[in-house]
Amino acid sequence: MNAAADVGTCEAVCPAAEVKLHSGSDIDSAGTEAGETDKTRANAFRFQREIVPQCACSAGASTGLSPIAIEDDMMLRTGDIIAADDGFRIAAISSGQKRSVLFRPLSKAEAQALGLSRLSSR
Known part of the structure; x- marks a missing residue:
């Protein structure tokens, strides 16, 4: 896949979310083209700690999880x-x-x- 396709996939899964493409050999070191890493963001890995109802990826999802x-x-x-x-x-x-x-x-x-x-x- 290419970057545009990856962004399109993310936008399709979570249409209400801001999409920033991170790439790298693994999630811990992935970053944007501007050098921003996911782990330095305020909500990095928040999905691993809790379910945030207003961040549901689909309008019908009460769990905040994407199918x-x-x-x-x-x-x-x-x-x-x-x-x-x-x-x-x-x-x-x-x-x-x-x-x-x-x-x-x-x-x-x-x-x-x-x-x-x-x-x-x-």
């Missing part, structure tokens, strides 16, 4: 844990000519060690 496949979420990083219908899974991402995402089940012991045993996967 995209987890495999297509470019914020997903190796080691991230997701809740699936059948339990927790840990992501492994490989990059190359085409990005691929694999998920392995997180054992009950691993989930308990991480404090996830008291959480439901639904």
